[in-house]
Amino acid sequence: DLGERTVEEIMLHRSQIEMIDADLPPQQIIDLCLNSAHTRLPIFRGEQENIIGVLHAKELLRAIHPRLSDPEASADPFKGFDPMDVAMKPYFVPETTTLDDQMRQFLHRSTHFALVVDEYGALEGLITLEDILEEIVGEITDELDPDEVHPLRRTEGGDCVIDGAMTIRDLNRATDWSLPDDEAVTVAGLVIHEAQTIPTVGQVFSFHGFRFEILERHNNRITRLKIGAL
Known part of the structure; x- marks a missing residue:
């Protein structure tokens, strides 16, 4: 019953979250996004607990594409480009939120990705709409899922x-x-x-x-x- 289970039960634990340091050079941030199996990546500054945004690979590439394709662009197309300009505001949810409530919130906000925090605001993990749907219909295999060794x-x-x-x-x-x-x-x-x-x-x-x-x-x-x- 989705109304009795919480996001904490099915979230991806914080130790397994792939994150990006906001202070890395723009080109390195883009490379990390392109080489990731995930379309959305939290971005932090300073400590990993300090998440300041979420980068969507598609939006990032859309923003940098004009610079790369413009023949009159400077020798360094990444100069002056700030990935944070296209980052989404992080969406935090309490670990005690029920799966039923979280699914409704995802649909209401038209987003698929949330960061899970405890009662003190400390990062615990992340959850996606796909995670909740898998509880209903079973595992969903994405075309971008990596061929990883099973844990x-x-x-x-x-x-x-x-x-x-x-x-x-x-x-x-x-x-x-x-x-x-x-x-x-x-x-x-x-x-x-x-x-x-x-x-x-x-x-x-x-x-x-x-x-x-x-x-x-x-x-x-x-x-x-x-x-x-x-």
């Missing part, structure tokens, strides 16, 4: 090796498991919640009928782990 890999013994940032929802969908997602969004978050500590590589925990082994950790983030049924 879940099965071992010969039947265990699953996954990225710590994988959402519990996606893991349950891929495996037909029923790990609880009421206390955490990602699998790494679930492990930290249950262990009440940030585990070290090699530690093993058992809860909810599964065995969790920490394979990789970067700073305080669990980046890879192996899960198997007990």
